[in-house]
Amino acid sequence: MNRVLLFVLSVVVGAFCQTSDDEKSCLGNTVHNYFYGPEGQTINPTHNPVGSQQQGKPGKIGPRGDRGFTGQKGTKGEPGQSSNTARELQRLQTELDALKAKLETPLALPPSCDYVRGKKSSGIYLISPEPTKLQPFYVYCNFTGDASDAYIWHDTMEEMAVSKCQAAKCYRRKISYNVDMDQIVALIKISSRCRQFIKYRCRASVMFYDSGADHASWVSRGGTQMHYWGGATSRRNDYCACGETGTCVDSSKKCNCDRNTAPETSDEGYLTDKDALPVTGLFFGDTDASDEFGWHTLGPLICSGRQ
Structure with missing residues (x-):
């Protein structure tokens, strides 16, 4: 009976941790990836700004083992790139290519x-x-x-x-x-x-x-x-x-x-x-x-x- 209760409780808690906004209550401190905006201002990624990245959700609980215990919870996934981030990187690469071409062009000096x-x-x-x-x-x-x-x-x-x-x-x-x-x-x-x-x-x-x-x-x-x-x-x-x-x-x-x-x-x-x-x-x-x-x-x- 106790084993059945432990199993049900584990499933409920695991589901709660995957859907709840309060990840801190389940996993302790949450890691955020920040980027620096104009003049070095740190921008919170929860607002999903252009170029930000967020940590993936934690993995599902593993299957029940032979002895009746549930497996350990999977680790968080790798941070992914949003479509906004990809577009921003492409824009920056275009600007970089244009700057390189400009630097490689000889300076136009006055003839006299x-x-x-x-x-x-x-x-x-x-x-x-x-x-x-x-x-x-x-x-x-x-x-x-x-x-x-x-x-x-x-x-x-x-x-x-x-x-x-x-x-x-x-x-x-x-x-x-x-x-x-x-x-x-x-x-x-x-x-x-x-x-x-x-x-x-x-x-x-x-x-x-x-x-x-x-x-x-x-x-x-x-x-x-x-x-x-x-x-x-x-x-x-x-x-x-x-x-x-x-x-x-x-x-x-x-x-x-x-x-x-x-x-x-x-x-x-x-x-x-x-x-x-x-x-x-x-x-x-x-x-x-x-x-x-x-x-x-x-x-x-x-x-x-x-x-």
Whole structure:
């Protein structure tokens, strides 16, 4: 009789534990799987939010054994995924694939300073004039009003003294830039204008006029010696800016320095030939006497506009 009562009681309790919402009264502490919502908020899975998982119901009581005792209750099932969870995982996977594709796409760099978006402040920017062939490189972008100038520096930015020597072009200075020449040429090609300041400060040191011998020249990027000076827009040989405007200290000369006497004077201006820039070398002479001196200055290459 007692065995029959125990069996009936076991069946009733087992059924109650499988159907009752108060699982704690049957199984002790219940394990819940939480997920974190916006800003780390823990969300209770009893509300069945998107992406939540719930523990399966406990297994049924085992069959009665040979000695009349009931089997042990089965363990809880593995947590399953709701249809909402599957849809959420699919959405996240799609977003992840799109993010990977975006990260693998090369950054769209501006070809020059003129293409920098916003143009908020002057500074160093990474540009790429020819992205299919050349590596991007850094330039200084100067934004003034509507102008967007790209500056490329070199190793002779400061004024330098010409060493003592007499023969024409006996002093030679090679110019090295902080950017490869093919990158510079790519920037020049996509720019509507480029310029480079050049100056020779002299005291009794001639440039182009000395019995028909040119003592000075600048070298183009192609290696050609050029015999006109900055500011001479006609680009005629042996001319400086003052020679074209008729403002040289000696009106019979085409350059101030060609007066070849004291006191100190200078010739200066911008070179603007895109096919020749940048300057890659400087030649001078006629500085050997005690009263003969020369100093040269070469500014950065500056390019702006769109071709």
